[in-house]
Amino acid sequence: MNTLFLIVPALLAYTFVLVMFLKQAKAGNNILFGVTLPAQAFNDSAIKQLQINYKKSYTIFGIISLFSLTPLFFLSDYFSMALIYLFIWFTAFIYTSKLPFKRFHHQTAVLKREKDWFVGQKRIIRIDTKVNILKNKMVLSPYWFLIPALISVSLIIASIQDENILLKMTGIASLIMTVVLFVFYYAFRKMKPKVYSEHNDINAAINQAGRRYWSILWLSMAIFESFNAIVAYTILTGGSSSDFTLWIIGIVMVSLVPLGAIFFVHNKVRSLEESLAISNGLGIITDDDEYWINGSTYYNPNDQSVMVPNRIGIGTTVNMATRAGKWIKYGGIVLAIAIILPLTAFAVQSDNTSPYLYVEENSVVKIDYPMYDFSFPISDVQEITLEESLPTGFRTNGTATAEYARGHFSLENLGDAKLYIFKNSPPYIFIKLDGLYVIFNDQDPASTKAIYDELNALKTK
Structure with a gap:
């Protein structure tokens, strides 16, 4: 049941995106796959074959993407893991x-370009300047790897006197990873140049730029891994080694960020290869398609408009040549990450933390639970009852799954309530305060009954 709330938005996004891209197989406003073509081009057999192959590609992509949602069904009992998988x-x-x-x-x-199907004004984009810049791009110095190496060695030295073997392994593992990434850096730096064009300058530019991009990647990954080691060391020395939330987030970060970075650099190099290899060494004949990178990203330094009509899909897109356009795009990504990471962390913590109710010496009842701690004097309690069922209601600020509900809710006939309950483990302790109900239970019914007896005894004193 938990995963239903996750599968529905996933299927909506899946349907919207797939339909949007499948519609691109049909030309609109003389634009096909983000490329402007003259009317006669759409009768060409090569174009028709591209349209057929395009539909096949997205059909296969759609099947694979839909199949990749099936793990959500196996994670139905682990809401936080299902949420992480969904993101x-x-x-x-x-x-x-x-x-x-x-x-x-x-x-x-x-x-x-082969068939000279240009529309409107043709112009030549000179690329000799870009080629010269790329040829002169320097591969990062290997001495930069001293930064992650020194961090790793510092952790090893700091853990020498400690008996915890995990502390020692943190620095050692970080140093080993730094060495492995340095080997990758060295191998890519010395890789054999590839031939992309009959022009040596273009080959030199692509190869040199590729080496630089990969050198930045391997160094960045080494520094990233060393900082992860610092975080792990801090967790262990802080006595939180059993904190499942911290460890699962760490595992996800260590696993996915490097994979995503490798994929990103690979596509960046491929894009550079494609953009330069098609030139004649001097320039590229083009029209207004020049301003649409990959047919979907608008980049026009001569246009001061921040928002322009989208070439694919609906709505508008930003002009990435403007400062505001960059702020909107990258700011949106940062904002999404800033929302998703805390939400994921809270979901993981909710799955692995149970509310804890206890009474302090001054007869104050306290409920400990992340973000929803609550306390009240026993003298404020108007009524305490033990119930076998819960009224219906809705969540106003909190978290709720098929197994538990924690936080602020509005319940039928009761009004505002704070819930700290396992839904399928009656009975439930109903504590009536002034204008508020607090409902609590433990997963073990006997424990719930014991807590109720303790609170009831305090209330009747």
Whole structure:
């Protein structure tokens, strides 16, 4: 039941994105796959074949994407894990959904240049300046790897006197990872140059830029892993080694961030290869398609408009050549991460933390639970009852799954209530305060009865 709330939005997003991209197989306003073509081009057999292949590609993509949702059904008893998987699925789905479109956009653009299907004013984009800049890009110095190495060594030294073997392994594992990433850095730095064009300058530019991008990646990953080691060391020394929330977030970060970074750099290098290899060494003949990178990203430094009509899908998109456009795009990504990470952390913690009720010496009842701690004097209690069922209601600020409900709720005939309950483990302790009900139970009915007896005895004193 928990996963139903996750599967529904996933299916809605899946349907919307898939329909949007499948519609691109049909030309609109003389634009196919983000490429402007003259009317006669749509009768060309090569274009028709591209349209057929495009539909097949997205059909296969749709089947694979839909199948990749099935793990949510197996995580029905682990809401936080299902939520993490959903966020990962969303990120992967949105990113990969563009890849077939980009591939067919590139093939169509190549066909357009081969058959001189330019629309409107033609112009030549000179790339010799860009080639010279890329040729002179320097690979990062190997000495930068001293930063993660020193961090790892510092952790090893700090843990020498400690008996906890995990502390020692934190620094050692970090140092080993730094060495492994340095080996990758060295291998990519010395990799054999590839031939992309008959022009040596273009080959040199692509190879040199690729080496630089990969060198930045391996160094960044080494520094990232060393900072993860610092976090792990802090958790262990702080006595929180059993904190499941911290460890699961760490595992997800360590596993997914490097994979995402590798995928990003790989596609960046591929994009550079495609954009330069098609040139004649001096320039590229183009029209207004020049301003649409991969057919979907608008980049026009001559246009001061921040928002422009989208070429694919509906609505508008930002002009990435403007400062405001960059702030909107990257700011939106940062905002999404800032919302998702705390939400995921809270979900993991909710799945692995139970509310704890106890009475202090001054007869104050306290309920400990992350973000929803609550306390009240026993003298404020108007009534305490033990009930076998719960009234219906809705959540106003809290968390609720098929197994538990914690936080602020509004209940039928009771009004405002604070719930700290396991839904399928009656009985429930109803504590009536002034204008508020507090409802609590333990997963063990006997424990709930014992808590009720203790509170009732205090109330009747």
